[in-house]
Structures are given as C-alpha cells and as structure tokens.
Amino acid sequence: MPSPAVAGTGAATTAGAATPAPGTRPGARRWAAWAAYVVVIPVLLYLTPHVYNNQLLLLNLVVYLVLAQGVNVIYGFTGYLPFGYVGFFGAGAYGTSMAVIHLHTGGTVAVLIGAVVSTAMAVVLLPLLRLTGAYFALASLAASQAVYLVIANPSLTSFTKGPYGVDLSRVFNPNLAYLYAAILLAVATAVVVYLRNSAFGLSLRAVRADPLTASVAGINVARARGIAWLASAVLAGLAGGISAWVTSVFYPETVFAINISVFAIVFALFGGVGSVLGPVFGGIILYSLYEYIGVSSPQYFQFAYGLLIVILMLFLPGGLASVARAARSLWERTGGRVHRRA
Amino acid sequence: MLFGYALIAGVLFGLFYAFMSTGLNLLFGVLRLVNLAHGDIVVFGAYVAYSLSSMAGLNPLLAIPITIVPALAFGVLLYYGTVPRLNRSQDTEMASLILFFGVSQVLEAVATFAYGNNQASLSPTTFGGPINILGEHVPATWVVCGLLSIPALVVLFVYLYRSRLGMATRAVMASREEAAAAGINTRRVAALAFGIGVAFAAASGALTIFMLGGVNPSTGSELVLTAFTVVVIGSLGNPIGTVVGGLLYGLVFTFTKTYSPSWADIVPYLLMLVVLLVRPTGILGRRVRSA
Amino acid sequence: MPLSLLSRQRSRRSRRWLRSTVAVVAVGALAAACGSSAKKGSTSTGSSQSTLTVGTLYAGSGDYSASSLPEYEGLQFWVNQVNGQGGVTIAGKKYHVKLVAYNDQSDPTTAATLYNQLLTQNKVDVFVADFGSVLTAPAITIAKEHHQVLFDPTGSGAVFFSNGANPYVLLTSLPTSAVWPNVAVDFLLSEHVTKVAIIYGTNDFDGSQAATIKKGLEAKGVTPLYYQGVDSKTSDYGTIIQTVKDKSPQAVIELGYENNDIAFLNDLRSAGVHFPFVLTPFPAQLPDLFAKDVGTAGLAYTFAYGVPPVLQINNVNYGMGFTAFSKAFSAAHGGATLNFLDVAGYNAGLVIQDSLAHAKSTKQLDIRAGAAALSGKLRTLMGSFVIDDTGEQLGELLPVAQYFPNGGFKIVYPADQATTKPVYPAPAS
Structure with missing residues (x-):
C-alpha cells in the first residue's frame, strides 16, 4: 500500500479533473445544455419503439438506466456503495403489487405507492449510513435479502402471496408504463444535474472527501447523506414499480435478484460515477452488449462480465467519463490552438 | 433431546464456520479489504476434494494438503496483480470490493465450465455411520469436519502468536505505519497474509462439501456473506473473534433451524445487521479502531 | 485563464456534447430499426411460403439450465422429426417448421425481453415457454396482450391459471400442481x-x-x-x-x-x-x-x-411411444440416456403438432380450439392429455x-x- 500522502495527491488530481472548478456558477447556456440532456435522451428513447418495436426490451433498458443513475446519486456523490440496492427495487415492485391486489388501484397510483414503500424502507435503513465502506455495502445487501426472505415467506402468503407469485395482468398497460419510465429517466438525470451544479451537491462531495472537515464547515453530514439515500431509494422504488407493472406475473426472486444491483452498479461504474451522462451511456452500451452476448454466446457471459469488472477497476476506475474528459481536454487544447490561429 | 442435538450440531458447525471464515478475516485485518471471491475459493477447494474422491477414488480430505501450496501461490500472485494498482485509486476500499466481486464472477464461471451447474456432493457415509455423542447420534461427517477445524485454527494461532512472521503480521494489523517504522516490510507481510488467507479458504473447501451437503458454482456467493457475518460478529481483524463469531453463528443458526426452520435463512442477515448497528466493532472488537 | 473565458468554452463544449449525444442515440435507433426491419422481412417471406415459425427460450446457464436444456433438446428433436416427415399440417396444408430460440440465462427479466422479441420481431406462429414457473411467468401476460397462445411445457404455477378462462396459455407436459400429487x-x-x-x-x-x-x-x-x-x-x-x-x-x-x-x-x-x-x-x-x-x-x-x-407408456395414439422415442432420441444424441425433461419437450411438440392438425387455420384462436379438441382424446408417451378452459392440464397423472x-x-x-x-x-x- 503506498503512503497516504501519495494516495492523497492521486485523489486530488483525479477529483480536480472530475469536477473542474465546482464553485463556478454555470451560465444560462450551460443550464440550457443540461436541460437538453435531461429531455433529449428520454424523448429519443421514448420515440424509439416507433422504429424498433420490442418495447419491453427498451423498457428494461430505461429501468436499468434509472437504476444506474440511482447508484450514481448515492455512490457517486456520497461514496456509499449499495450492494443491496435491489432491495428498494423489490420493495417498490411489491408495494406496487400489494396496491393492485389489496387496494385495487390502477397502475399509476400503484407505482406511486410502491415508491412510498421503498422510501419507507430507506427510512428504516437510515441507521445503515452510520456504517462505512465494506460494512455498509454488505449490510445493505443483508438488508435487501432479509426483506426478500420476509416477503417470500409462506406464512405471509395471505398478504404478499409468499413464494407463489403475483399477477398484475388486470392493470397491464405497457405503453403508459413506458412513458412513465422515460419520464423517470428524465427525473433521475435531472437529480444528477442538480447534484452536479447545486450547493447541496457540492456539500455532498465535501462530505465524501472529508466528513469531519465538512461538518466543521457547517454541513449537516447525516442530513446530506440521508437525503441522497432517500432520493436513490425513490428512484429505485419507482423503477421497481414500473418494472413490476409490465412484468405483470412474477415471483419474489424475480424482483430481488442480486443481479439487478450488480448490473446497476456495473453500468454506473462503466460510464463513470459522479458524471451526468456516464451512467446513461455506460448502461446503453453494456446493456446492448449483454443482449448481444446473451443471444450469441451466453456460456461466456458471466466470465466476460467478471473480467470486464476486473479490467475496469484496474485500468479505468473513472469509467467512460474519465476517457471522455481526457479526450475532451486533449481536443480542446489542440482545437483551441487551431481556433486561435485561424 | 432435540436441544442436546442442536447444541452439539451448533458447536460443530460453529468450529467449521470459524475455519471457513478465518481467511477472510486475516485479509481484512492486514489489508483492510473484503475479498468477495473468498466463497468461490472455498468452493474451488470443495471441487478439488470432489474430484479426488469421485474421479481418483482417494480420500477427499487429501484436498487439504494438496490445495494449500497452489492456493497460497495464487493468493500471493493475486495480491501483486491487483492490490498495488488498487491503492492508486481514489477509494481503495470500494475499488477492491468491486474488483474482487469481478474475480468472484470469473471464478464462478470457470467452476461452471469445469463442473456444470449441478450439485456436486460426496457420500455422506465417507467417514462411517453416525457417532454417538452424549446419547445423540450425530453424522460422522459433521464430527470429523468440525473437529478437523480445531487443528487448522490452532496452526493459524501458532503462526500469528509464536512465529516471527506472524508477529510481524499482527504488528501490521495493529498499525501499518508503526510496523513500517519498525522496519517491517509491510508489503511482503501483506502479500503473505493474502496468500495464507486464500490458502485457508481453499483448505476449508474439503470440509464445506460435507457440511453443506454439496456445492455448486453459485454456493460461493452465499458463503462469502456467511463468512462476513461470522467475522463481523467476532470483530473484523481479530482472529480469536472469528472463533467466537463462528460458534455463536453456528449455534444461533442451528437452533433457529431446529425450532423455526422456515425463518432460519433470514438469521444470518439479521444477525449481521444487529451486530453492525448495535456493536459495529464486533463482540471482541477494540474501540480504538473505527470501522 | 479568466473565468469568463472558461465558462464560454465550457458552454461550447456542452453544445458539442449535446450534438454528439443526439448523433449517438439517433445512430443507435437507426441501427435498431434496420435490424428489426431486416428480421421482419425474412420472417414474412418465410411464412408467406410454407414455413411455420416456432419460438421458444432456453436457459443456457444459471439455476434452471440443468432442466431447461434437456427440455429444449426434446423440442428440437420434435422439430427435426416433424420436418423429416414433411412438416406439420394445418387445414390440409403442409408447413416446414422453423425453430427460433433465445437464451435467457435463467434470468426472468431477460426472459421477458426475449419473449417479447419472439412476438414483436420474429413474429412467431407458435409460442413456447421455457422450463418451469419462474421463467414461464414473464410470458403469461405478454401472450395475452399479443393474443398469442402460449404452449407451456412445464410451468405449472397456479397463478397462471387463476384468472378464469384464458385461451392464451395451455400446459402441455405436466398436470397442474393442484392434481399432480x-x-x-x-x-x-x-x-x-x-x-x-x-x-x-x-x-x-x-x-x-x-x-x-x-x-x-x-x-x-x-x-x-x-x-x-x-x-x-x-x-x-x-x-x-x-x-x-x-x-x-x-x-x-x-x-x-x-x-x-x-x-x-x-x-x-x-x-x-x-x-x-x-x-x-x-x-x-x-x-x-x-x-x-x-x-x-x-x-x-x-x-x-x-x-x-x-x-414407459407405449400404448399411444399419437407420436412415438416411449421405447421408440428413447431409441431415436439417444441415437440422435450420441447414445445419451434421456431424462424426464427430454420427454416433456418432445411431448410439448406433439401437443403443438396435433393442435395444429385440428386447427381450421393458423389463427391463434383456431390453434387453441384445435388443442381443446384434443382434450381427453390425445394419448401420448406422457399419458392422456386433458385440458380445461383456463389452460390447466388435468391428465398425464x-x-x-x-x-x-x-x-x-x-x-x-x-x-x-x-x-x-x-x-x-x-x-x-
């Protein structure tokens, strides 16, 4: 392990590159650009079914992009890695299902109730934020598995349907669900834009860098982390609810599969956490690759994915966003010079 | 009657869990990283035992001496291949967690290529019929595997508390900076600890295939959670804590399984959460070190 | 660098980013469109001739692969068998059977997208579920939504058959769990x-x-x-x-x-x-x-x-009896011994084949009516096939x-x- 001093300078330079002058107030044009990101990608994705009509595949893609942005919110801005992120997704899915089955609501209301359930779960789990690092990561995984085992327990069959699965086909409406998913992606991206550009986002990053200094500087550390945690839970809960709505008939293991956490984390990391578009592009590229490998040579899938993670962490810990940033600064240096000469 | 049986089974399983988890703890103590591939390495040890017995007709326990040296070498290589690079990243602990998750996926995929998805299990009467302990008929496999864990743990303690290298390892665990200042080559100690941790994991595999009734490629991801729970209960970085954690875990798990089987599988997770939230340093943890 | 310059440069940068974003997404959408239209073309020319597309999923890896793969092999065996006899017959016309199969890797979410792929892109004529309830579940509502009959070999989950009469699902190779034991x-x-x-x-x-x-x-x-x-x-x-x-x-x-x-x-x-x-x-x-x-x-x-x-049922009125199937199957698979799921997959093929033979046209509801006509009459190597209007299979005890x-x-x-x-x-x- 190198001395802390070396690690410190490394972190400082990376952080400097990642967030160029975080204090500067973005101009109106910059805001317009951010707004365009928030709107354009979801709109394009929303229109894609007109040219490629496997809407369910696109919906799952959008759901994963939302989850990747959710991981971005909590991990990218606070450093808390939620291995159990799927717990919120599953809680949202089951909250939605219970609303449809017991309260006889429509899909829209049910999805919102699902988000309420996942938020409630996040409130109950707030004490987990007292843990750090690997403790938090594994404790959140344990919490998600505990919730799954409770829901799937046969003694609760009359309420959750236990291991026997739920049927939401009564409210099936894939077109509306897809519209909501696209809107949710816009919301998720907007949350990240806000965190990138607001005083609150800045304070989160200050907490991530050094909680002690941040609290001395007057930041309410617990509150800042708690808000990010709840925001990421709401996103996952809504994603889970929408996903449940279109999956329609499913079992507890479907919506609590640890793979869902893993994909969300890997998509976010591959794109680059802390950036606005990294998780979106990371998700689009890897999900397409997943569908492609899955169809052509699936036996190598797990192997290829594992290897990708290893290579990513060893050689590209900043994800695609860091490559894009490097390319951009190179482009600007050369491009800028050319411009000035001309 | 049932109580006595659960008690004996709980202690035997506890000893086994302590052995199975101790490598994870050593790694964490020295390197402050959680090896998420730990469970998959245990499963590899189990597959070696399986191959020895079902293909070569040898005693599956021979896997313990056979796997130690290659596993040690693999661990040291894995250390030099990954850890120095990881230390350059912004958030070493998280980066290592994700990296070793990737390693675990690769190992799981390799196990699937080699052995398929079906359960691999060995004859439950490999060590004879049930053994009478205090009037309870306990499976011989449990007795043999539980008791074999004791010398394994003793070897680790003798190493840590009686040998020069072991003491250097403990010095690094207590404080890396002070150990380096005292002239200890911390990197070499860490590499060796990594190797020993992996070797212990692989060695416990031969017992795992009997204690769990069999293994399949995805067993590893469940085992690493169990091991982490055991280590957290005892306190991360404290080798004696692991024994306490293992016994406590074994007893609680066996008793819930006896008296309320349908809720038994939630116990490891709840136990981990309760210990982490109520006493984050674990039962034997010293307050000095913050999580 | 003065601050104003920096921010101006950054907004230029943002615009460039925006342009490239739009370009990338548009190219992606275009590529997807080309891919889908190409697939559509090939299927439609096929089925306008005398090809009937059977679409299914299998789990090439993961928890269910040990059961799913043999079931898929059984279905493949049926396809080869029936094509060797000149194909299936619907309303007096022969169709060559083309099998389209994707690998869902035992993941229900992936299965959902791939089931939808079969219906929206491949436009299969006969829709067959993967092994077991967990992987069949995502197909249930999709089938209903697309008014497509789902031939479900082994997904016996009670929740699939709990909404009253449903012509878009039918269990072929297992009795429902309510009568099975x-x-x-x-x-x-x-x-x-x-x-x-x-x-x-x-x-x-x-x-x-x-x-x-x-x-x-x-x-x-x-x-x-x-x-x-x-x-x-x-x-x-x-x-x-x-x-x-x-x-x-x-x-x-x-x-x-x-x-x-x-x-x-x-x-x-x-x-x-x-x-x-x-x-x-x-x-x-x-x-x-x-x-x-x-x-x-x-x-x-x-x-x-x-x-x-x-x-080992040899007293059948349709398809091969057990002994004949066993011999032919193991010859086709290099002498491998067969298990239950090979038979279940083959049996699903037989139910499909006989349903088609009893259908007035390739329309989905006609195929379902064909299946209903077999109930209590078809006797295969899995026993007597009995189906009710929820799609539950009550025979083959x-x-x-x-x-x-x-x-x-x-x-x-x-x-x-x-x-x-x-x-x-x-x-x-």
Missing part, C-alpha cells in the same frame, strides 16, 4: 398411513404440491403431524431430520428441487435415520444425477413420482415409483400401471 395421496391412504410429515421448499413449485397433499390427506381425516416450509436453497436437513424423527412418522415427504432432494436423501443416511416411507419428487426424473450423487444405498426403497423414463436396489425405479401404484408391488414399510438397510 393426488396419486401419491391415494397411495398413502391405500397403505393406511396416518402419521405423515411434510417438508417443502418455500417456492411455488414445492409449496403448491405440499398444499395439495395436505388438502388431500385432510379430506380423508389424516392431518399431517409435521408440515414445514424451508428455504429453497437449504442444503442441510440434519436438524430437521432430528425434529421429524422425534415425531416418529410413518411417512416423510420432502418436496424440493433436485439439489434439495439430493441433500435430504444424503442427510438421512449420514444421520443414520430410517423412515418406513420416504417420497421425494426428483429421483425418477433425473436418474443419472441421483445415481451419481445419492447412490443405491441412499435411494433404496424410497418413493418418487413415476415419470419417464421410469414410466404421475404414478408412484419405488427404487429397488437391484433394478432401479419401478412403478408400484396405481395397480393398472404398476410393474411390481410396493414394499412398505421400507426395510432398513
């Missing part, structure tokens, strides 16, 4: 067993069987003295066996997946516990796996559902088999299918 219940009652212990995995497959057995026994005044769910991943039954032993039951029924059954049978032996009657679902389905992992001593005199290859140390599994109940007499209580080894 009934023969076993009759057998227990015929042996005058009154003390029964039931241990079941907390999943749909095992839980519904357990509920059926409990209900069947209680209807005759027998209340199980132990009825306990355990996690589906349980691999250690030692303590549970002790608990059950203390209640000294006459019969112990453990309902699990194959790994649970293996662990349970092994743990019985390592604990040295003997019960007069032990029934587990899988040993006769996967005889090779159980011979390897449990062995003769562990299987001796235990009971299991009697399915092919233990159940599973007899009870028992393992004999010198001769393996044999059907012992009911008497008209039995090849030998049951041994109860089972002798202790």
Whole structure:
C-alpha cells in the first residue's frame, strides 16, 4: 500500500479533473445544455419503439438506466456503495403489487405507492449510513435479502402471496408504463444535474472527501447523506414499480435478484460515477452488449462480465467519463490552438 | 433431546464456520479489504476434494494438503496483480470490493465450465455411520469436519502468536505505519497474509462439501456473506473473534433451524445487521479502531 | 485563464456534447430499426411460403439450465422429426417448421425481453415457454396482450391459471400442481398411513404440491403431524431430520428441487435415520444425477413420482411411444440416456403438432380450439392429455415409483400401471 500522502495527491488530481472548478456558477447556456440532456435522451428513447418495436426490451433498458443513475446519486456523490440496492427495487415492485391486489388501484397510483414503500424502507435503513465502506455495502445487501426472505415467506402468503407469485395482468398497460419510465429517466438525470451544479451537491462531495472537515464547515453530514439515500431509494422504488407493472406475473426472486444491483452498479461504474451522462451511456452500451452476448454466446457471459469488472477497476476506475474528459481536454487544447490561429 | 442435538450440531458447525471464515478475516485485518471471491475459493477447494474422491477414488480430505501450496501461490500472485494498482485509486476500499466481486464472477464461471451447474456432493457415509455423542447420534461427517477445524485454527494461532512472521503480521494489523517504522516490510507481510488467507479458504473447501451437503458454482456467493457475518460478529481483524463469531453463528443458526426452520435463512442477515448497528466493532472488537 | 473565458468554452463544449449525444442515440435507433426491419422481412417471406415459425427460450446457464436444456433438446428433436416427415399440417396444408430460440440465462427479466422479441420481431406462429414457473411467468401476460397462445411445457404455477378462462396459455407436459400429487395421496391412504410429515421448499413449485397433499390427506381425516416450509436453497436437513424423527412418522415427504432432494436423501443416511416411507419428487426424473450423487444405498426403497423414463407408456395414439422415442432420441444424441425433461419437450411438440392438425387455420384462436379438441382424446408417451378452459392440464397423472436396489425405479401404484408391488414399510438397510 503506498503512503497516504501519495494516495492523497492521486485523489486530488483525479477529483480536480472530475469536477473542474465546482464553485463556478454555470451560465444560462450551460443550464440550457443540461436541460437538453435531461429531455433529449428520454424523448429519443421514448420515440424509439416507433422504429424498433420490442418495447419491453427498451423498457428494461430505461429501468436499468434509472437504476444506474440511482447508484450514481448515492455512490457517486456520497461514496456509499449499495450492494443491496435491489432491495428498494423489490420493495417498490411489491408495494406496487400489494396496491393492485389489496387496494385495487390502477397502475399509476400503484407505482406511486410502491415508491412510498421503498422510501419507507430507506427510512428504516437510515441507521445503515452510520456504517462505512465494506460494512455498509454488505449490510445493505443483508438488508435487501432479509426483506426478500420476509416477503417470500409462506406464512405471509395471505398478504404478499409468499413464494407463489403475483399477477398484475388486470392493470397491464405497457405503453403508459413506458412513458412513465422515460419520464423517470428524465427525473433521475435531472437529480444528477442538480447534484452536479447545486450547493447541496457540492456539500455532498465535501462530505465524501472529508466528513469531519465538512461538518466543521457547517454541513449537516447525516442530513446530506440521508437525503441522497432517500432520493436513490425513490428512484429505485419507482423503477421497481414500473418494472413490476409490465412484468405483470412474477415471483419474489424475480424482483430481488442480486443481479439487478450488480448490473446497476456495473453500468454506473462503466460510464463513470459522479458524471451526468456516464451512467446513461455506460448502461446503453453494456446493456446492448449483454443482449448481444446473451443471444450469441451466453456460456461466456458471466466470465466476460467478471473480467470486464476486473479490467475496469484496474485500468479505468473513472469509467467512460474519465476517457471522455481526457479526450475532451486533449481536443480542446489542440482545437483551441487551431481556433486561435485561424 | 432435540436441544442436546442442536447444541452439539451448533458447536460443530460453529468450529467449521470459524475455519471457513478465518481467511477472510486475516485479509481484512492486514489489508483492510473484503475479498468477495473468498466463497468461490472455498468452493474451488470443495471441487478439488470432489474430484479426488469421485474421479481418483482417494480420500477427499487429501484436498487439504494438496490445495494449500497452489492456493497460497495464487493468493500471493493475486495480491501483486491487483492490490498495488488498487491503492492508486481514489477509494481503495470500494475499488477492491468491486474488483474482487469481478474475480468472484470469473471464478464462478470457470467452476461452471469445469463442473456444470449441478450439485456436486460426496457420500455422506465417507467417514462411517453416525457417532454417538452424549446419547445423540450425530453424522460422522459433521464430527470429523468440525473437529478437523480445531487443528487448522490452532496452526493459524501458532503462526500469528509464536512465529516471527506472524508477529510481524499482527504488528501490521495493529498499525501499518508503526510496523513500517519498525522496519517491517509491510508489503511482503501483506502479500503473505493474502496468500495464507486464500490458502485457508481453499483448505476449508474439503470440509464445506460435507457440511453443506454439496456445492455448486453459485454456493460461493452465499458463503462469502456467511463468512462476513461470522467475522463481523467476532470483530473484523481479530482472529480469536472469528472463533467466537463462528460458534455463536453456528449455534444461533442451528437452533433457529431446529425450532423455526422456515425463518432460519433470514438469521444470518439479521444477525449481521444487529451486530453492525448495535456493536459495529464486533463482540471482541477494540474501540480504538473505527470501522 | 479568466473565468469568463472558461465558462464560454465550457458552454461550447456542452453544445458539442449535446450534438454528439443526439448523433449517438439517433445512430443507435437507426441501427435498431434496420435490424428489426431486416428480421421482419425474412420472417414474412418465410411464412408467406410454407414455413411455420416456432419460438421458444432456453436457459443456457444459471439455476434452471440443468432442466431447461434437456427440455429444449426434446423440442428440437420434435422439430427435426416433424420436418423429416414433411412438416406439420394445418387445414390440409403442409408447413416446414422453423425453430427460433433465445437464451435467457435463467434470468426472468431477460426472459421477458426475449419473449417479447419472439412476438414483436420474429413474429412467431407458435409460442413456447421455457422450463418451469419462474421463467414461464414473464410470458403469461405478454401472450395475452399479443393474443398469442402460449404452449407451456412445464410451468405449472397456479397463478397462471387463476384468472378464469384464458385461451392464451395451455400446459402441455405436466398436470397442474393442484392434481399432480393426488396419486401419491391415494397411495398413502391405500397403505393406511396416518402419521405423515411434510417438508417443502418455500417456492411455488414445492409449496403448491405440499398444499395439495395436505388438502388431500385432510379430506380423508389424516392431518399431517409435521408440515414445514424451508428455504429453497437449504442444503442441510440434519436438524430437521432430528425434529421429524422425534415425531416418529410413518411417512416423510420432502418436496424440493433436485439439489434439495439430493441433500435430504444424503442427510438421512449420514444421520443414520430410517423412515418406513420416504417420497421425494426428483429421483425418477433425473436418474443419472441421483445415481451419481445419492447412490443405491441412499435411494433404496424410497418413493418418487413415476415419470419417464421410469414410466414407459407405449400404448399411444399419437407420436412415438416411449421405447421408440428413447431409441431415436439417444441415437440422435450420441447414445445419451434421456431424462424426464427430454420427454416433456418432445411431448410439448406433439401437443403443438396435433393442435395444429385440428386447427381450421393458423389463427391463434383456431390453434387453441384445435388443442381443446384434443382434450381427453390425445394419448401420448406422457399419458392422456386433458385440458380445461383456463389452460390447466388435468391428465398425464404421475404414478408412484419405488427404487429397488437391484433394478432401479419401478412403478408400484396405481395397480393398472404398476410393474411390481410396493414394499412398505421400507426395510432398513
């Protein structure tokens, strides 16, 4: 392990590159650009079914992009890695299902109730934020598995349907669900834009860098982390609810599969956490690759994915966003010079 | 009657869990990283035992001496291949967690290529019929595997508390900076600890295939959670804590399984959460070190 | 660099980013569009001639691959077989069968997108589910939404058939779990067993069987003295066996997946516990796996559902009988021995083929009407096919088999299918 001093300078330079002058107030044009990101990608994705009509595949893609942005919110801005992120997704899915089955609501209301359930779960789990690092990561995984085992327990069959699965086909409406998913992606991206550009986002990053200094500087550390945690839970809960709505008939293991956490984390990391578009592009590229490998040579899938993670962490810990940033600064240096000469 | 049986089974399983988890703890103590591939390495040890017995007709326990040296070498290589690079990243602990998750996926995929998805299990009467302990008929496999864990743990303690290298390892665990200042080559100690941790994991595999009734490629991801729970209960970085954690875990798990089987599988997770939230340093943890 | 310059530069940068974003997404959408239109083209030219597309999924890896792959091989065998005979017949016209299959890797979410791919991109004519309830579930609503009949070989989940009449699903190769264990219940009652212990995995497959057995026994005044769910991943039954032993039951029924059954049978032996009657679902389905992992001593005199290859029905009125299929299948697969799921996959093909033969046209509801016309008339190597308007399959009942140390599994109940007499209580080894 190198001395802390070396690690410190490394972190400082990376952080400097990642967030160029975080204090500067973005101009109106910059805001317009951010707004365009928030709107354009979801709109394009929303229109894609007109040219490629496997809407369910696109919906799952959008759901994963939302989850990747959710991981971005909590991990990218606070450093808390939620291995159990799927717990919120599953809680949202089951909250939605219970609303449809017991309260006889429509899909829209049910999805919102699902988000309420996942938020409630996040409130109950707030004490987990007292843990750090690997403790938090594994404790959140344990919490998600505990919730799954409770829901799937046969003694609760009359309420959750236990291991026997739920049927939401009564409210099936894939077109509306897809519209909501696209809107949710816009919301998720907007949350990240806000965190990138607001005083609150800045304070989160200050907490991530050094909680002690941040609290001395007057930041309410617990509150800042708690808000990010709840925001990421709401996103996952809504994603889970929408996903449940279109999956329609499913079992507890479907919506609590640890793979869902893993994909969300890997998509976010591959794109680059802390950036606005990294998780979106990371998700689009890897999900397409997943569908492609899955169809052509699936036996190598797990192997290829594992290897990708290893290579990513060893050689590209900043994800695609860091490559894009490097390319951009190179482009600007050369491009800028050319411009000035001309 | 049932109580006595659960008690004996709980202690035997506890000893086994302590052995199975101790490598994870050593790694964490020295390197402050959680090896998420730990469970998959245990499963590899189990597959070696399986191959020895079902293909070569040898005693599956021979896997313990056979796997130690290659596993040690693999661990040291894995250390030099990954850890120095990881230390350059912004958030070493998280980066290592994700990296070793990737390693675990690769190992799981390799196990699937080699052995398929079906359960691999060995004859439950490999060590004879049930053994009478205090009037309870306990499976011989449990007795043999539980008791074999004791010398394994003793070897680790003798190493840590009686040998020069072991003491250097403990010095690094207590404080890396002070150990380096005292002239200890911390990197070499860490590499060796990594190797020993992996070797212990692989060695416990031969017992795992009997204690769990069999293994399949995805067993590893469940085992690493169990091991982490055991280590957290005892306190991360404290080798004696692991024994306490293992016994406590074994007893609680066996008793819930006896008296309320349908809720038994939630116990490891709840136990981990309760210990982490109520006493984050674990039962034997010293307050000095913050999580 | 002055601040104003920096921010201006950055906004330029943002615009450039925006342009490239739009470009990338647009290119992606375009590529997807090309891909989909190309696929559409090829399918439509195919089906306008005399090709009938059968679409299905299989799990090439993951939890369900051990069961899904053989089922898929059985279906593939049927496709080759029927094409060798010139194809399937619908309303007097012959169609060549083309099989389209994707790999869902045992992941239900992936399965959902791939099922939709089969319907929206490949526009398959015959829609067949993957193995088991978990992987069949995502197809249920998609099939209904697209008004496409789902041929469901082995997904017996009660929730699929719980919404009243539904023409868009039909179970082909298993009886629904509500009737499946009934023969076993009759057998227990015929042996005058009154003390029964039931241990079941907390999943749909095992839980519904357990509920059926409990209900069947209680209807005759027998209340199980132990009825306990355990996690589906349980691999250690030692303590549970002790608990059950203390209640000294006459019969112990453990309902699990194959790994649970293996662990349970092994743990019985390592604990040295003997019960007069032990029934587990899988040993006769996967005889090779159980011979390897449990062995003769562990299987001796235990009971299991009697399915092919233990159940050998040759008295059929459609397709191959068991012996002919067994021979042809193993010739096609380099001498490999077949298991239950190979037969289940082939049987799904037979039900499809005969439904098509009875259909007035290739329209989905006509195909479903064709299937309804077979109910109670079709007799294949899995038995008599009986279907109701919810899509539940009520025939193909599973007899009870028992393992004999010198001769393996044999059907012992009911008497008209039995090849030998049951041994109860089972002798202790």
